[in-house]
Amino acid sequence: MVFKKIANQAQEKAAEASAAALEKIDDVINEFNAMLPFVEELGLSVASFDIEAGLLPQIKTSLVGSIENIKDEAVEGLIAEHEDNKLLVAVLNAVLMAKNIHQKLEGAYISILKDLVIDIKLGIPPSISCRFQ
Secondary structure (H helix, E strand, O other): OHHHHHHHHHHHHHHHHHHHHHHHHHHHHHHHHHHHHHHHHOOOEEEEEEEEOOOOOEEEEEEEEEHHHOOHHHHHHHHHHOOOOHHHHHHHHHHHHHHHHHHHOOOOHHHHOOEEEEEEEEOOOOEEEEEEO
């Protein structure tokens, strides 16, 4: 009987955590939708979109575009104009960092990789990573 009570309490806590996570995911999806027109303006497009269900659901998406077509001034302008969109600003800062590193590696083999891929995990916690292909 005690075990059943503990199991029920654990289930209730898990359901509460899942509901809170879904609410947070909704907020992040709204930020993601608001971000899309601006990253498309920079020449980036959605390459993949995956949903992981579970206690803490996640959405994983990738944006891809030519690193050469992304202008620093345009990115910096978007950051200044939309500083309230945390996801957009985080993605744009990652773009600037990746572009800067790519330029510093001009003589290396990485310079032949011209497409920037931005992998975004919309979950708890969110994460952004950049790679070249």
